[in-house]
Amino acid sequence: MPFYLFKGRYTTDSIKSLVAHPEDREAAAGKMIEALGGKLHHLFFCFGEEDVIALIEAPDDETMAAGALIVGASGAMAGGATVKLMTSKEAMAAMKKAGQATGAYRPVGA
Template identity: 70%
Template sequence: MPFYLFQGRYTADAIKALVDTPQDREAGARPLIEAVGGKLHHLFFCFGDDDVVALIEAPDDAAMAACALAVGASGAFSGGKTTKLMTASEAMEAMKGAKSAAASYTPATG
């Protein structure tokens, strides 16, 4: 299954709710991801532009999009993004494909 990195920013109301009533958001996220056939590997709270990041394995892009849409529709996040990840082995296959395809490419010239 493909891997995805989800990065999200909570709304002020969601942060207030977490401060007022501390809760395990990993336990909250896991059932959603499992409902689309995926697996939550890690969920981290973090400093910086994002409040939370998660490493997720999902059956395909449609399943991961379903998760992201459900989270977005919840109103708990003010923004976020999902990045599809490749293993080193998958990246090497892409590199091999690029090597063979490179001869077919004509770059722009001045």
């Protein structure tokens, strides 16, 4: 199954709620991802622009989009992004494919 990196920012109300009543968001996220047929490998709280980062394995892009829609519709997040990840083996296949088609591309101004 493909891997995805989810990056998210909680709303101010969500952060207030977590401070007043701490809860295990990894368990909540894992349950939702499993219901969609995926697996949550890690959920990290972090400093910086994002509040949480999660490493998720899911059957396909449609499944990840469904998860993003669930989270977005909940109103708990102020924003976020999902990044599709590739294994080294998948990246090597892409490199080989690019090498085969390189001559078909004309750069800007060439």
